[in-house]
Amino acid sequence: MNKKWLLPIFASFMLFSTTHIDSAEAATKSEVTDTASKYLGIPYKYGGTTTSGFDCSGFTSQVFADLGIKLNRTSGAQYQQGTAVAKSDLQVGDLLFFNTSGSGISHVSIYIGDGKMVHSQTNQGVSYSNVNDPYYWGSRYVGAKRVATFDAEQQAEVKQAAIDFTVYASRAEVASQIAKAINLDTSDKNSGFIDVKPTNEHAGAIAAVAKLGIFEADANGKFNPSSPINRAQIAKVLVIAFGLENDSQEVSFNDVPQDNWANEYISILASNGVTNGDGNGNFGMDELLKIKELKMFIERLQSR
Template sequence: MRKFISALLLFFLFPSFAYANESYDRLVPLATKYVGVPYQFGGSSEKGFDCSGFTRHVMSGVGVELARTTAEQYKQGSAIKKEDLRVGDLVFFETYKKGPSHAGIYIGDNRFIHASSSKGITVTSLDDSYYKKRYIGARRVLAYEQALGQFQDVRNDFWASKEIETLGKNEMILGYAKSYFKPDEVMTRAETAGLLATYLKLNMNNRKETFTDVTSDHWAVGAINALVKENIVDKSNKQFQPDEPLTREQLAMWFAEVWKLKRGADVPFADVKETDAAYDAIEKLVAAGIANGYEDGTFRPKETVTRAQFAVFFYRAINAK
């Protein structure tokens, strides 16, 4: 009861703090896991969606409440120019009747995801001949309060500011509502899977329950299964532990597979043995200049990874030669 009362006080005294708990990095994995679900007029579940039912369902997963109809959704948020689109903006089209009659969610790279009456949930280019001439506008319903790449809790003199800003500008990491990044919070295994699968542009529509602790309705189920398919994540374990913190050795093993890293000269660490499962991956990460050991000669493989640390490792991996 005491925790509940404390949470209420935080919400009412500091509403932006409570609102900032919504992670926008979940949006693309959450939306794309439904690719292939059939169109259903009036539908709002994985059994079938119509366009506004789909946008409403996905946005509820990141803490945004939308109206039920396309026309009403077109009145929400703020108007955005096409050249200023950001991931999560709603895009609208005039199709079978005058005014907004079709909606989708912009997911970057000039693409939007939507419930097509002929294809079901699908990803389409805004330059598609049919939709390009029917585009009528966009609305921003996510709480972006800073410019692209800027976060309220990352100052210019912060040690990882360059990497975080670059990833933010490229929309590889979106952060949280109200433009928070939360650099000191730990990265979870599910969050890491979502970012990697999104970066790799993997198909994330497999909602099969590969792990006992990742159900078909989990926001990252498609991302996790996509990494399993690519042999990045080992499926031999019964549980994935999606909410557990990512460790340095887990990051090393996943990154080594994602970027197909090569071994360099042996780098002896006092706390990493050749018999350890992550030994080769750690050596590859060090050889690529993505991560290093500590001054005391350790790698600390079991140490958890913060969001700021992950951003730096992610940035280095993307730019590794």
């Protein structure tokens, strides 16, 4: 995969530095639409950032995080990202902004083509709407921003939302750290993933963890080595890699719904003393995993 070194303009959560920045893993227009649409029906929840309920920017943040792109938390802050786009030049994946409160940017959605958008709205939750709806959205439209360009050639040029992989762990980094921690044989460089060539520096580790079922290919047969991984995903990876089981009673967190796919893995990780969450009863399941967190988790597992 070709990498582009970008000059990032970070929001407050990023570090201002001159370190190299990797672009996020590529995605197509159909992947953007499919990723956003899988959340249809999730209810609206003020301040919501999980599948138990999204507010408008919580939803856009989740969709872009799934695509390996970090957005600012609020609609107003997201409006500060990317490049302005004329309404006549909208492309799939563009962020659309609206003034619904009478006091500036207060709503954001994702354009999915043909004059349609997908968003989390107060009365309907995650749903589709017409961008030019004459009864509501059309008159409240403010503008659009392009944070990434998605096309059929699997190229995504991330602009001002690049991930700093000196801070956050990539999937390749996770594979490498786990292979080292559990002493896997990394001599076989043929991973079977279409986007991991034998010449990739992490190919041996990726192949090794894949053989054990620790990681699997996505629907397109890709490993996505340069994509980030969130805390819910790392919980599953660590449980499988280290063969963990519940060590005591089930542990729950406020932001992890009981019916969420990650609940079991997070509970197992916590019951083994690998994580205590953020200290306020939350796990932060949708937050991107930091390298220092990855190392801490592995150290705790190795000291058990």
